[in-house]
Amino acid sequence: xxxxxxxxxxxxxxxxxxxxxxxxxxxxxxxxxxxxxxxxxxxxxxxxxxxxxxxxxxxxxxxxxxxxxxxxxxxxxxxxxxxxxxxxxxxxxxxxxxxxxxxxxxxxxxxxxxxxxxxxxxxxxxxxxxxxxxxxxxxxxxxxxxxxxxxxxxxxxxxxxxxxxxxxxxxxxxxxxxxxxxxxxxxxxxxxxxxxxxxxxxxxxxxxxxxxxxxxxxxxxxxxxxxxxxxxxxxxxxxxxxxxxxxxxx
Numbered sequence: 001x002x003x004x005x006x007x008x009x010x011x012x013x014x015x016x017x018x019x020x021x022x023x024x025x026x027x028x029x030x031x032x033x034x035x036x037x038x039x040x041x042x043x044x045x046x047x048x049x050x051x052x053x054x055x056x057x058x059x060x061x062x063x064x065x066x067x068x069x070x071x072x073x074x075x076x077x078x079x080x081x082x083x084x085x086x087x088x089x090x091x092x093x094x095x096x097x098x099x100x101x102x103x104x105x106x107x108x109x110x111x112x113x114x115x116x117x118x119x120x121x122x123x124x125x126x127x128x129x130x131x132x133x134x135x136x137x138x139x140x141x142x143x144x145x146x147x148x149x150x151x152x153x154x155x156x157x158x159x160x161x162x163x164x165x166x167x168x169x170x171x172x173x174x175x176x177x178x179x180x181x182x183x184x185x186x187x188x189x190x191x192x193x194x195x196x197x198x199x200x201x202x203x204x205x206x207x208x209x210x211x212x213x214x215x216x217x218x219x220x221x222x223x224x225x226x227x228x229x230x231x232x233x234x235x236x237x238x239x240x241x242x243x244x245x246x247x248x249x250x
Contacts, residue, residue, distance in 0.1 A: 001103055001124055002046060005172065005181060006039065008032040011062035011218070012177045015039065016131055018122070019048050020101025027052040027078075027100045029120065029131050030174050033063040033230060033243045040072065052100065054078040054092065056133025056174060057117040058085075058226045060147055060219040067230040068243075077229050082109070082116035087229035092118060108161045110135040112154020113142030119162065121169075128169040130185075136162050137173045138183040141194050144208050146216070147223060151208035155201045163189055 002019035011032065017039070019026035026048040031039060043050050050073045053066040057080065066077040067087070076089040078098070083091075092098050094109040098120075106121040113134045120131045134142030136158055144151040162171075167186030190196050194207055216222075221236045232244035 004042060008035050012175045013062055014174055016172060018100055018103055020103050023101035025049050025051040025101045027054055029054045030056055031065040031069060033065040033068060036065045036068050050075045052076050052078050057114045058083055058223060060216050060222050063222055063225045064230040080116045080118045085227060085229060110157035110161050112144060112150055112157045115148035128166060129172060130165060130169055131172050133174045136171060136188060138176050138180045139192055143213055151205040155204045158195055
């Protein structure tokens, strides 16, 4: 298996490359529109073919590159079943393993940040890895104050689906804003300031409901754009429009 963690600085988004070395096929988890050129360069340098883009949810802080990558590579767009997006080629759901060649990805339905959010468990090799999207972050978690968010639901998702994984499972989130790259289930259970040390659900909900976070700067165009699998809507600001050209690989 080939694995790469890639970073987009504007939205502090991690994109993950998973590839079956034997069959030469790859998938990108949570790809970002601005980094299409970089991602394709990495795939070509590794001698791979991009077969899938896989999003954990409809993002509010960046536009996915799913549609642009499909136009450039003929890959298939994969989204959570609960998102019910007509633009997706395949819908992922819990209980059905998603195969990337010899790689088996186990979808975990983890709503709360959004009502359709998924995490993806990779049980391959000596150590499990879980790609937690915006549900569980390093020393934090995704916000729940917009886009069908629900703090109580997020608490249940993390406690029952993620914190039930072995403690040594590596946690790879969709974002980090402090230069960190990876955590573990044991670390998050012990020291996550919102979720660790067996915090009661009621206290977590109170914390989440009192965060008073700023309005996401890209949400007004990112959500409708991502509901179309990355088509840029008319209200994308001019200074951000250059990656929207479907034929532009840069």
